[in-house]
Amino acid sequence: MTKVTMTVNGKAVSGDVEGRTLLSAFLREDQGLTGTHVGCDTSQCGACVVHVNGKAVKSCTMFASEANGAAVDTVEGQTNADGSLNVIQQAFQDHHGLQCGFCTPGMVMSAAALLKENPTPSEAEVREYLEGNICRCTGYHNIVKAIMAASGQDVSAIAAE
């Protein structure tokens, strides 16, 4: 076991991990942050996306020890300071961007990374950015719509409900 220290959603945390402990396991099992979902555990689905030093990564495909000293952000840290949903989360609710909700934490974290890089993406750019996030329920249209709306763009012309 080795000791790791990192900042998770702005708070300093530490824990003892094995070499093989994945970041997803550290967040969920050690820190109790079960908002980060593990869908496939094979790097395909993106349900486990978190930000490490501001960059979207699949937390099932990174060791906890590699995040030693890093700033990690998960879906739990996305709400506004008063606990209300942030603009992306609210847009997912308003535009029915989720059904079962399993993919949603990863979708929200990927969307946040996209909008930081590209504040007003085109519909095609949103779809391309979500290539590594799989949703089994929605058919994607309303997820794309929600992200476009969160970026402040008019979504009345975007794909059917």
Next chain:
Amino acid sequence: MYNFDVVTPNTIAEAAAAMAGDEAQALGGGQTLIPTLKQRLASPNTLVSLSGVSEMQGITKSGDTLRIGGATTHHAVASDGSYPGLSGLAGQIGDPAVRNRGTIGGSLANNDPAACYPAAALASGATIITNTREIAADDYFQGMFETALEEGEIITAVSFPIPQAANYQKFVQPASRFALVGVFVAKYASGVRVAVTGASNDGVFRWTEAEEALSRDFSAAALEGLSVSEDDMISDLHGTARYRAHLIKVVTARAVTAAS
């Protein structure tokens, strides 16, 4: 996963020393290795993480040469405009989260027969620089998942001569997002080089007939009379050998058109 230790050297010398240990293996971005470890297809005692080795990070251009550190991520290469054909290729690898972790050294060391970077390295006549020597791309790729690397050898950088024009076209296998067929075309003063990934049982290869035709006339029309033999092409549920052989010409023509 079987358990192992992760060590985090800060210099190439420290990394090389750690790699000399019993059952040690390099860890780049982990985007291939971690899934492999989960399947228990590898069982190292020690993983030598290269992401903290600052000498292996970053991109530098000097004259017509681009040098990319072995631990540089696909995202960093995609964001660098000095060799547009290469940045275009890096931006098509996997998805954004994979590109934020995966590295050029890891991709070239792995030499997956459907990976993108091997096509760029071979078509550019790149040099693979390791902790002990320099290897020309023409000598480096030795078949599916086979390379000239010795046990414990680390790719510390890759050096690319920047061509006059280049383009990578990838016919995506949509489930894996790897190339069903990918073609990198690079035009130099000395001639055109064409490398094909995803198609052959022997891994990435140069399509020399197309190189000769394109060196005379750099246009899609120059490819018209040519064909690729389906012998040695991969046949699987995603496409037959004949289909892949056909795609090579189609995708090469697209790359030439996009480059010119």
